[in-house]
Amino acid sequence: MKLLLDSTRCQGYGLCQELAPELIDLDEWGYAQVRVAEVSAEGEEIAAAAVAACPNSALRLVK
Numbered sequence: 001m002k003l004l005l006d007s008t009r010c011q012g013y014g015l016c017q018e019l020a021p022e023l024i025d026l027d028e029w030g031y032a033q034v035r036v037a038e039v040s041a042e043g044e045e046i047a048a049a050a051v052a053a054c055p056n057s058a059l060r061l062v063k
Contacts, residue, residue, distance in 0.1 A: 001039045001061050003047050005032055009058035016050040016059055023047055024059075032058065 003023055012030035023043065025033045039047045039061065051059045 001044055001047065001063060002037050003034050003039050003051075004037070004060050004062060005034045006058050006060075007031065009056045010054075011056050011058075013055060015053040015055070019053055020046045020050040024050060 010031045012026075012032075014026055014030055014032075016032055017024045017026050020043075023034065023036045023039065023046065025035045027033050036043075044061070047061055051061055
């Protein structure tokens with residue numbers, strides 16, 4: 001699975017990074033940056049939680 005970010009939708013809430021700090025960093029202004037795009041099978045549940053928590057639907061998981 002791949003974790004993708006639409007940076008134009010990110011509003012810098014940081015909820016995704018709180019749930020998946022091993023996959024997502026925040027830049028100096030608090031906006032999300034995907035640290036690990038290729039999500040392992042073990043990390044899919046964490047990535048899915050981060051995707052679900054984003055209030056602006058800036059993240060998504062694709063196969």
